[in-house]
Amino acid sequence: MKDRWIALYVENQVGVLAKISGLFAGKSYNLKSLTVGTTENEDTSRMTICATCDDITFEQIKKQLNRMVEVIKVMDLSNVPIHMKEILFAKIKKCSDGDKAECFRIAQAFHVEVADIGEDSVLLECKLTDRRINELINLLKLRFKSIEVVRGGAVAVESISTSCR
């Protein structure tokens, strides 16, 4: 079982998102993240999907997606160089002055922006890889009593020149 990434071109039509997510639900595939937006062509949407599964299930997922009339193209991003980023908002609540200082230190170390600040809370905003975001969230959970996390789901695009992920 590991995380696999797929980019999917689909018809930009009513019900297509429901159809894709319904496939994952109906066939008990483990959907970890799904983002969707229109592409440069208004009639086409692109999805970035992360599924946690074994090799055989992943093959099935790709085949099942390919089978759908509304799916134009399935791209397996699991083993190709890509750029991938996810948006994160993390609100740190019930902060003491010490906590706030700690927030700023973490923000600096992670290259995270402080988007907003109040009497006893700090809002962090960042755009990182999903792995980096997981690490950041783990750290915040460890250091602070009360946090609120809003994740955007990852988007990915194939690299142009770099060969690393």
Place this chain on the structure above:
Amino acid sequence: MDITGKKMFVKALKEEGVDTIFAYPGGTVTDLFDELYRDNEIEIVLPRHEQALVHEAEGYARETGKIGVCLVTSGPGATNTITAVADAFYDSIPLVVFTGQVPLNLIGNDAFQEVDIVGMTRGITKYSVTVRDRKELGKILKMAFHIASTGKPGPVLIDLPKDIQVAYGPSEYPESVDIRGYKPNEGVHLGQLKKAVKLLKVARRPIILAGGGVKIAGAQKKLEKLANITHIPVVTTVMGKGAISSDNHYYIGNSGMHGRYAANMAVAQCDVLFSIGTRFNDRITGDLNEFAPKAKIVHVDIDAAAISRNVVVDVPIVADAKLALDQMLEWVEEKDTTEWLQQIAAWEKENPLEMRRDRGMSPQMIMEGLNKVFDKATFVTDVGQHQMWASQFLEVNDNKRIITSGGLGTMGFGFPAALGAKIGHPSKDVICITGDGGFQMNMQEMATSVVQDAPVIVCILNNYYLGMVRQMQQLFYGKRYAATCLRKRKGCPDFCKGPSEICPPYEPDFMKWADSYGVHGIRVTKEEEIIPALETAKANKDKSTVIEFMIATEDLVLPMVPGGKAMNEMILKAK
């Protein structure tokens, strides 16, 4: 000049060569019916329930090879079709189902008879869509017929809001349609196929496993030829029964849960399994770890997603069965399989497929009667014990086919599907083989038979029970017959272990029931009455004939592989 949506609808049907439509009216489709009525060229078959309507279209499609076209209203009309649409999906039957819908501006308002039928059927259709723009209607109609009938066939559902039906728009119906996400496989990978042929060439104990895909592709003759040239024995799935004549020298029988002993042993012991047009569902494989454990497996299927899903295969080939067989026939050579065929014959001798011959009429005798009386016929079964007996004992060949609900296993399928087959092919004898349970799920369709002048022969195998489940209770649940006795009434003892003198009578009386529709009824209680009854029924060309065979309550479908067990672990005799 612009035309209305309803005119475009009728135009599209005609362009697609539709001459018969299975349709039930309602508020949101009255415009479409009005247009069909005025046009008066397409025959409307009016059934008595929308589920049966779609089963009728399935039978029609299977019998004729055409697309079954359905029209129902929104809400309950649409939801009633769902079971049958799922049935068509799992058995790859090409259907186009039109559902009415409330006007666009009412969608989402919980309007009268509004349901999200497209959402509900997403997982059981090849494609389903609501038409939201009159300009798109022509294209969507074309897509529907194209998608339903190409690649792996299946049902397509088109939801037509009431206002779209009367809105004006372009009058052109496209001749073809290009769908960027839908490119059914049209070729065959020669390299892979060569590998398969090579494997078969060196195999010592090869088996061909043929599924329903061979029949859908119309490749029966090719398969027969392949077996005749190579001398490789053939087994079939339930859906594949008829993929090769049952009297072919190389045909062993069905394999699977209720397969023939020799067929299941052959699959268990083979060294190369060449499977074509089957998706290896659990009824065929049993315990996946023990399925054909010694074999290299070749899998030919038109659906890439069917390959290596249940059984991991050595040579996957995505192709239409006919194309693949055609190509193989150019390469294959005669092969000496004498020893292997002898082994299979020895298995057959060890445990022949044979029911009891004592204590009066057995289901096998009924099937043998059908084999004897009918030379050219379509047999349509329902689901349950009778279906397995039919699949085990019926002869099939060029002139005799069997239509059954294999994937979804829908009780209530048989009778309406038989009517659909008869409507599609009026000159042919159509025989519905059904159980007393399944028949009652759609018996209202006798009215359709009468009004459509579509006489069929209904053979009800009545054992007073929901036999297939009762069989499981008998074998695995200590004869605790929970809710499977159809005679059970409030006054019966709570824990009944089987029939006795105190059992209440069976309802309904199928003879009186037949009489109420003005159709023929024959009750058969003895072996010697089987043939005369079938012959009388065959001679009744005016109306349907209901033959009620009073079979023994305790007869079992054997062999039986208990769920989850290996295919060679068969129960062969009742304890």
